[in-house]
Amino acid sequence: MTRVEFDKHLRELKDELLEMGSMVEKAIARAVEALKKRDTEMARQIVEDDAKINRKRFDIEEKCVELIATQQPLARDLRQLVSILYMTVDLERMGDHAEGIARINIRMGDEPLLKPLIDIPRMAQLGIDMTHRALQAFIDLDVEGARAVSASDDEVDALYDQVYRELLIYMIQDPRTIQRATYLLWIAHDLERIADRATNIAERVVFTVTGKMDEIGVSKY
Amino acid sequence: MIDMRSKPQPRGSGVTPSGTATPEGSFPAAGQAEAPLRDLSLTIRDVTAYYGKFRAIKSISLDVEERKVTALIGPSGCGKSTLLRCMNRMHEETPGGRMTGHVSLHGEDIHAAGVDPVVVRRRIGMVFQKPNPFPTMSVLDNVAAGIRLNRFWVSSAEVKDRVEKALGQAALWDEVKDKLNQPGTALSGGQQQRLCIARALAVEPEVILMDEPCSALDPIATLKIEDLMRELTNNYTIVIVTHNMQQAARVSDKTAFLMMDEDRAGFLVEYGETKQLFTNPKEKRTEDYITGRFG
Numbered sequence: 001m002t003r004v005e006f007d008k009h010l011r012e013l014k015d016e017l018l019e020m021g022s023m024v025e026k027a028i029a030r031a032v033e034a035l036k037k038r039d040t041e042m043a044r045q046i047v048e049d050d051a052k053i054n055r056k057r058f059d060i061e062e063k064c065v066e067l068i069a070t071q072q073p074l075a076r077d078l079r080q081l082v083s084i085l086y087m088t089v090d091l092e093r094m095g096d097h098a099e100g101i102a103r104i105n106i107r108m109g110d111e112p113l114l115k116p117l118i119d120i121p122r123m124a125q126l127g128i129d130m131t132h133r134a135l136q137a138f139i140d141l142d143v144e145g146a147r148a149v150s151a152s153d154d155e156v157d158a159l160y161d162q163v164y165r166e167l168l169i170y171m172i173q174d175p176r177t178i179q180r181a182t183y184l185l186w187i188a189h190d191l192e193r194i195a196d197r198a199t200n201i202a203e204r205v206v207f208t209v210t211g212k213m214d215e216i217g218v219s220k221y
Numbered sequence: 222m223i224d225m226r227s228k229p230q231p232r233g234s235g236v237t238p239s240g241t242a243t244p245e246g247s248f249p250a251a252g253q254a255e256a257p258l259r260d261l262s263l264t265i266r267d268v269t270a271y272y273g274k275f276r277a278i279k280s281i282s283l284d285v286e287e288r289k290v291t292a293l294i295g296p297s298g299c300g301k302s303t304l305l306r307c308m309n310r311m312h313e314e315t316p317g318g319r320m321t322g323h324v325s326l327h328g329e330d331i332h333a334a335g336v337d338p339v340v341v342r343r344r345i346g347m348v349f350q351k352p353n354p355f356p357t358m359s360v361l362d363n364v365a366a367g368i369r370l371n372r373f374w375v376s377s378a379e380v381k382d383r384v385e386k387a388l389g390q391a392a393l394w395d396e397v398k399d400k401l402n403q404p405g406t407a408l409s410g411g412q413q414q415r416l417c418i419a420r421a422l423a424v425e426p427e428v429i430l431m432d433e434p435c436s437a438l439d440p441i442a443t444l445k446i447e448d449l450m451r452e453l454t455n456n457y458t459i460v461i462v463t464h465n466m467q468q469a470a471r472v473s474d475k476t477a478f479l480m481m482d483e484d485r486a487g488f489l490v491e492y493g494e495t496k497q498l499f500t501n502p503k504e505k506r507t508e509d510y511i512t513g514r515f516g
Contacts, residue, residue: 002444005451005471069499070470 300487
């Protein structure tokens, strides 16, 4: 089998993509954990670590461009590389959202949470799971696995609806809760966007395999 | 240090033909070497080559790094093949061919007094555009030809071993092991070219020069040879001339871009890491050439 060199570099790039995915999943998990524990030190670390995620994106991007320039990939090889370029953008934005959650945590300071966190951690877990499954679907070139990711997006949207309604009720009943409620609303919004980005990654998997760019399940937001 | 005098010498005697010990770094350095001396196979300094009165290339200096693939690219007639043939004293075999400047292999001047050109071409082997197995010889004899010509005192059993090793290194052994006595010309084009590579490898060179080795081959045979080139860099240094830019981009670690000047002499425009040259070249002329915006 020929193209040994190209295949080797492509494998390495995919490993780096998975590594970036892992960094992002950890950032999301830790951001919500820090929120639950009200740990602002941990939150500060997450903000600092986001720079590493950004660097990783540019690193992967540079290698993709070099590989395209030097190996002239075509067909599925080319689609894989183009997809990796797009997916690193989605992952980097997800990292930014995790950082956003950490920043809100810091901003909240010593204030207690408005209500115990139930739906927000659930949204985060779904987002992490969706990211993981979408990236695995890319490695496996698994179209069905990719399409299944969008079903979870509906679940996240439903949770977001729920959080929104609950927080609205708090704010209407007691205007003094407005500030704390909006903090939680922003956090829920960050998590909703994370899930959306994971769906984008899943769409790229379908593109890689079929050559067609289709929206899998349009988001409500 | 490799001694290139025609009398057999024990290896590692560290003595140049002029009889003085040569520590690393004593050859004339006309420019800054990018890599430390021990990482350089060939150092080319200020090489100008002529065919009679016609100056084909002028003042070319470059360092070929050890165990890497270096590609020479550029438009037709810019002197790439001439430069390549200067690297192992093949240029002087052309009537009217002569050169000035210095070419050194691991610090030793290949033109120094007393140096045998045949020994130079054993250490710096060459593979040509059109596969050229010796037409009257079998596969085995083709590969063994160099061993026998250089009068290595080897038994016929050892010849067979060295032939097998060379054919293995050229990724050809499995395909020809049952055909060793068939004529070399009975093989396909791609196989013949790998046979020529095996022939060069059998005499244990340090550098292999390839002059458009895939031009006469189909795409699959081409890719096989490209994969082979990458594998060979585990043990050998390779310099390849190619008019196929994409091949240079796929296969090489470093690329030199040559152009013809108004006086029709070829000169070096840019030399750098292949990744860099093909994504962000320093010279506009390089960018114009690789993007096809020429003339």
